[in-house]
Amino acid sequence: MNQTIVSYLSELFAVNFSPWVVILIFFVAVFVVVNVMALIGGLATYAERKISADLQMRIGPNRVGPYGLLQFLADGVKMITKEDTIPRDADKFIFALAPLLCLLGVLATLAVLPFSSGLTLTDLNIGIFYLLGVSSLVGVGIFLGGYASNSKWAMLGGMRGAAQIISYEIPVTITILSIVLISGSLSLNQVVERQGAFPNGWLLFHNPFSFIGFFIYFIGALAETNRAPFDLPEAESELVSGYHTEYSGMRFAFFALAEYIEVFVVCAVATAFFLGGYKIPFNYGAGTLLGQALQVAMFFAKTFALYYVVIWIRWTLPRLRVDHLMTICWKYLTPIALFNLVGIAMWVWLFNGRSLYMIIKQALVISGK
Amino acid sequence: MTPPNFDVYLPVALLMGMAVAMVVGALLFGKLLRPNKPSFLKQSAYECGEQPVGVAWSYFNVRFYVVALIFIIFDVESALMFPVAVVYRRFSELGAGASVFFSVLIFIGVLVVGTIYCWSKGDLDWVRSFTISKDNYHQGREQ
Numbered sequence: 001m002n003q004t005i006v007s008y009l010s011e012l013f014a015v016n017f018s019p020w021v022v023i024l025i026f027f028v029a030v031f032v033v034v035n036v037m038a039l040i041g042g043l044a045t046y047a048e049r050k051i052s053a054d055l056q057m058r059i060g061p062n063r064v065g066p067y068g069l070l071q072f073l074a075d076g077v078k079m080i081t082k083e084d085t086i087p088r089d090a091d092k093f094i095f096a097l098a099p100l101l102c103l104l105g106v107l108a109t110l111a112v113l114p115f116s117s118g119l120t121l122t123d124l125n126i127g128i129f130y131l132l133g134v135s136s137l138v139g140v141g142i143f144l145g146g147y148a149s150n151s152k153w154a155m156l157g158g159m160r161g162a163a164q165i166i167s168y169e170i171p172v173t174i175t176i177l178s179i180v181l182i183s184g185s186l187s188l189n190q191v192v193e194r195q196g197a198f199p200n201g202w203l204l205f206h207n208p209f210s211f212i213g214f215f216i217y218f219i220g221a222l223a224e225t226n227r228a229p230f231d232l233p234e235a236e237s238e239l240v241s242g243y244h245t246e247y248s249g250m251r252f253a254f255f256a257l258a259e260y261i262e263v264f265v266v267c268a269v270a271t272a273f274f275l276g277g278y279k280i281p282f283n284y285g286a287g288t289l290l291g292q293a294l295q296v297a298m299f300f301a302k303t304f305a306l307y308y309v310v311i312w313i314r315w316t317l318p319r320l321r322v323d324h325l326m327t328i329c330w331k332y333l334t335p336i337a338l339f340n341l342v343g344i345a346m347w348v349w350l351f352n353g354r355s356l357y358m359i360i361k362q363a364l365v366i367s368g369k
Numbered sequence: 370m371t372p373p374n375f376d377v378y379l380p381v382a383l384l385m386g387m388a389v390a391m392v393v394g395a396l397l398f399g400k401l402l403r404p405n406k407p408s409f410l411k412q413s414a415y416e417c418g419e420q421p422v423g424v425a426w427s428y429f430n431v432r433f434y435v436v437a438l439i440f441i442i443f444d445v446e447s448a449l450m451f452p453v454a455v456v457y458r459r460f461s462e463l464g465a466g467a468s469v470f471f472s473v474l475i476f477i478g479v480l481v482v483g484t485i486y487c488w489s490k491g492d493l494d495w496v497r498s499f500t501i502s503k504d505n506y507h508q509g510r511e512q
Contacts, residue, residue: 151414184458349466
């Protein structure tokens with residue numbers, strides 16, 4: 001239990017690291033992960049604009065760098081040279097704290113993401129619980145951002161955001177609970193290890209209930225990250241830009257960065273829970289760094305495929321109305337999620353946790369005899 | 370002497386530290402680059418060109434608090450369910466699945482009854498939840 005990147009490396013090279021080296025390795029690993037995530041967040045803004053342009057038959061950003069690839073750097077330079085205005089009536093301390101809380105909550109979730117079997121920053125044995133806990137800091141950040149601005153638009157957006165995020169946390173949590181029922185562990189790596197490389201081993205196709213569960217998780221996760229069609233906290237046609245109306249320059253950039261990284265985290269968690277995570281066929285290259293690299297590539301490929309779906313949904317569906325949003329959560333998703341939970345509990349009890357594929361296969365073998 | 374689980378939770382602390390460093394560092398670095406010309410209008414809250422009237426920290430619709438209350442009930446329920454969920458599979462493999470399943474079912478059942486009560490009282494409706502119901506309305510008019 002509690003495998004970390006350091007324990008993996010010390011196993012791989014058969015050495016014991018001294019405490020200072022451990023800290024150094026952790027520091028380098030965390031630094032690399034945070035920078036890669038910031039890069040992904042930046043490229044995601046570019047991808048979002050390019051894909052939306054594609055869907056609307058426009059060209060999209062194409063001036064800065066090859067194919068406009070460096071657009072996010074130009075945006076960054078623009079934001080950092082913007083004047084930093086704080087409304088004079090605002091609660092200045094909380095105003096400054098809110099983007100930090102958002103970014104803190106999102107970056108802290110990166111600690112348990114299973115990029116590969118060895119290269120997880122730290123595989124906490126309460127990883128799923130930890131993930132749910134720290135990711136709700138984002139909601140606090142959004143609400144405080146809206147509250148501290150002392151602007152009516154921001155306040156409305158913040159209140160809406162808080163209500164939406166806590167509401168949609170319920171179906172998501174219950175669905176994750178049903179995943180824990182199947183896998184019997186709170187460590188994300190263990191959840192992935194229980195799955196197979198091919199779709200028949202994925203938890204998505206484990207049983208009919210987990211198939212529904214994936215969609216509940218995905219819808220709830222979209223709402224939790226404030227992505228369209230659930231982007232009511234920042235609905236620009238009604239609330240100017242919602243909770244970050246008063247934020248300018250880098251402070252706004254941190255909200256945006258946190259949102260884009262959170263979408264990545266949400267997709268990564270969906271990959272780990274339902275789509276077989278980093279598993280590659282026949283466990284190719286197990287125990288070597290090549291195998292680890294392939295696993296990371298597999299994990300990122302699945303995650304980016306989901307990320308594309310998220311962007312696709314954003315530019316396809318219109319925004320929901322607030323009462324529809326709450327109705328979907330409390331009257332549809334939550335009862336279905338509870339029903340799913342009971343269904344999966346029954347499945348695990350009756351079939352001893354075997355998947356539908358295994359049951360059919362065994363039935364065929366028995367009937368073949 | 371290191372605290373227990375030091376190496377396991379170190380990345381968490383480092384990530385949080387990195388987030389703080391990112392925010393503080395970028396804002397301090399930006400201070401060298403960005404202009405700073407505050408003016409009265411620039412620092413007022415945005416209200417589509419109008420002069421903002423009063424503060425935004427006013428009373429809020431009570432339905433937000435109702436949502437928060439229901440959320441807390443569900444969240445505590447799922448937090449209490451996690452330990453059961455972890456050992457559930459092991460129990461069912463040992464042959465004690467029935468007892469654990471039915472205790473889980475009772476636990477969820479209590480919650481479902483509460484949800485049905487909430488639903489029938491109209492607390493899950495976003496729009497109509499605090500309008501006077503038809504009977505009360507007519508009673509009020511008769512008096």
